[in-house]
Amino acid sequence: MAATGEPNDLSSEMELDAFRRLFPIRFHERHLLESIRPDGRALGRARDTTxxxxxxxSANGSALAKIGCTTMLAAIKMEVMTPTAEAPDEGCIAIDFHMPPICSPLVRPGRPAEVAPVISKQLSDTILSSGMIxxxxxxxxxxxxxxxxxxxxYCLDADGALFDAALLSAVAAFSHLQIPVVSLNDDGRIVLIPDDNSGAMKEKEPVNKEKIKLKLNNLPFSLTCVLHKNYILADPTSEEESIMETFLTVVLDSSFxxxxLNKPGGPGLAHTSAIQDCITLTRQRVKEVQKILQEAISDMEVD
Structure with missing residues (x-):
């Protein structure tokens, strides 16, 4: 009996997959009517995050962030520079977001992904305006x-909500960052002291005697939502992003x-209540992500 049913099960599965490809909106709307998504999540629930x-x-600070299948690798390298005349007592942060061809079949070799510089700018604006550093x-x-x-x-797998995962990896990398040891040389210039060359520090005037952590404030976290008719879907997959038009990314800091707020194109929002609902979902998400980050920091300290 079981053997007889297998071809029918396979046929049904193939028909469902064909329906999903040919009529993606109808396929997803059938799930929305049941307040569930094809991957089994509730509408307002984000994917598992690690x-x-x-x-x-080799980096001074780094982190690997995964939200569902979306994967980001962030690495920070510290270098000594001469500050600008406009801000003589300030350092700088330069952020680059990369999408190599391995992250998505939509990214072609030799052609930079159009969204990459947009996310780079969005990350830079968010980190600087949040007051985190x-x-x-x-x-x-x-x-x-x-x-x-x-x-x-570096985006290693682009399966939706790229900015959310990129921002999380950036915040985590800065949380892991250790500022290198430096000293003044005979010419009065700042030089890095290698980890395995503590003797050099004794011969020169140290600026900082040991690696230090960067003090972070108001850590920013984000949640992207897709709005479709009267439904709000948190943390969309790439499939959901490809068939729905209205997106809203909310960024809150650790004090909520x-x-x-960022809404890249698409139809206008019919109700301001939709924005408030997205902010409420983001508050819940910030609590979840803060806990995940703290656990990662604790695990690092134990190791």
Whole structure:
């Protein structure tokens, strides 16, 4: 009896897959009527999220973030620079978001993904406007030397909500960051002291005697929602993003203060209540992600 049923089960599965490909909106709307999504999630629930700090040994700070299948690798490299005349006692942060062809079949070799510079700019604006990092703390010698933090984020799997995962990986990487040991050389210039060369620090005047953590405030976290008719779907997959038009990304800091709202194109929002509902979902998400980040930091300290 079981053997007889197998071809029918396979046929039904193939028919369902064909229906999903040919009529994606109708397929998803059938699920929405039951307040559930094809992957089994409730409409307002984000995908399972994991964080691993210290993913890149050669970086000063790094993290691997996964939201569902969407995967981001963030790495920070610190370099000494001469501060600008306009801000002699401040350092700088440079952020680049990369989408190599391995992350999605939509990204072609030799052609930069159009969304990459947009996300880079959005990340930079969010991190700076949130007040997470006081750039004055990156100053070494006023007017002469300061830190430049190069943050590179690589998308390894682009399965929706790219900004959310990229921002999470960036915040986690800065949480893991250890500022290198530096000293003044005979010419009065700031030089890095290698980890295995503690003797050099004794011969030169140290600026900081040991690696230090960067003080972070108001950590920003985000949640992207898809709005379809009267439904709000949190943390969309790439499939959901490809067939629905209205997106809203809410960024709140760790004190639940609004940092930004971003709605890239699509139809206008019919009701302001939809925005409030998205903010409420983001508040819940911030609580979840804060706990995940704290657990990752605790695991790193134990190791």
């Amino acid at each position: 964080l691993m700090l210290g993913a890149v040994a 006081n750039l004055k703390e990156l100053c070494l010698v006023s007017g002469k030397a300061a830190w430049m933090a190069y943050l590179d984020i 203060q609004l940092v930004s």
